[in-house]
Amino acid sequence: MTGPGPASTPTRWSQRLVTLLAFATPVVFILVPLAIFLGYSFFSVDHGEINYTLTLANYARFLSDPIFLPVFWNTCVLCLSVAVICVLLAYPAAYFLTTLKGRWRYMLLMLLMVPLLMSYVIKIYAIRSILGLNGFLNKALVGLGILQEPSSLFVFNMNAILLTLSLLLIPFAILPIFLTLERIPPILRQASDDLGASAAQTFLRVTLPLSLPGVASAASFVFVLAIGDFLTPQMVGGVSGFTFGRVLYSQFGTAYNWPFGAALSVALAAVVVTAILLGERFGRNRGASL
DSSP states (O other), X not given: OOOOOTTHHHHHHHHHHHHHHHHHHHIIIIIHHHHHHHHHTTOEEETTEEEOSOOSHHHXXXXXXXXXXXXXXXXXXXXXXXXXXXXXXXXXXXXXXXXXXXXXXXXXXXXXXXXXXXXXXXXXXXXHHHHSTTSHHHHXXXXXXXXXXXXXXXXXXXXXXXXXXXXXXXXXXXXXXXXXXXXSOHHXXXXXXXTTOOHHHHIIIIIHHHHHHHHHHHHHHXXXXXXXXXXXXXXXXXXXXXXXXXXXHHHHTTSOOHHHHHXXXXXXXXXXXXXXXXXXXXXXXXXXXX
């Protein structure tokens, strides 16, 4: 029996090279920077210079300081609220898309995804103009008689951050929910109808349980994007809208305390990884049980 031809050796090497690049890319661009951040978190700053002596002072400061930990928890609650709002608004939109037939379904889906192609800063300015004292929302509420005069409730505070992040991140929640709803076999709904279930019963007992993995993915996705955002709180939060992202930004900027900023980043990364794992585990368990 003859061995492999000479052409097989270059093919084998090319496959190994592709495999090596597939593993090396996330290691170089994700794991290595995270490891550097982790290493920096054990250093300190002394008179503007980084002291490379290992210490746990940064983590002790984060856990004991009366400012940083409350801001951290408040930001987590804020981003969780954003995730809930986005899921509640995205689910009806995604469900409506699945009821459409033919090309209309994907045309409307593309229209919903169009805001993702726009500049993030421009979208924030547009939303801020809507929520401002002379914005559309205040004018509408005053015109309807709900408010006597324009209110600052919707701008330069935590409410403004909540509303702005919710509006910006809704498309990221629609897509995973839509994909999950679209994968539900129509025969299951037809079987439910044949057994005499009403439309509401079919939705509550068939569609909703089968779509929960997509809901979990959407919620974790939105939460991760919201908790890592510092630009939105910076532009619409004002003095009273201070989030953990702005704290991180200040440590790497004006404060020039990279080790402490790295420690805060590690704490933030731990929450992000936990949210991703919870969303993935919940979605997998629901999918397996159904």
